[in-house]
Amino acid sequence: MFVEHSDFVWAVIASLYIGNVILLILNLPLIPLWVTLLRVPYSVLGPLILGFCILGCYSISSSLFDVGLMIIFGILGYLMKKMDIPLAPAILTLILGR
Numbered sequence: 001m002f003v004e005h006s007d008f009v010w011a012v013i014a015s016l017y018i019g020n021v022i023l024l025i026l027n028l029p030l031i032p033l034w035v036t037l038l039r040v041p042y043s044v045l046g047p048l049i050l051g052f053c054i055l056g057c058y059s060i061s062s063s064l065f066d067v068g069l070m071i072i073f074g075i076l077g078y079l080m081k082k083m084d085i086p087l088a089p090a091i092l093t094l095i096l097g098r
Contacts, residue, residue, distance in 0.1 A: 002009055057070045
């Protein structure tokens with residue numbers, strides 16, 4: 001990649017640096033806003049996050065099947081967390097198992 005398309009690689013690296021500088025410039029004045037977001041109670045923040053997740057999942061392919069699948073895996077993840085089942089070994093089992 002560096003030999004054949006070096007212009008593209010260096011453009012990507014430069015864009016990462018420029019993006020980080022822009023992010024720093026935008027986020028420094030917004031620190032008080034991010035602090036107030038931390039004070040929002042979970043009973044309000046949880047449903048908002050869930051709503052945005054459902055909206056994003058539906059907007060990708062306009063399929064209610066995808067939304068249902070997201071909800072099923074969300075419930076499965078919640079149950080695994082409640083039963084203290086570690087996530088990493090379960091994912092490795094699904095990927096590497098038969």
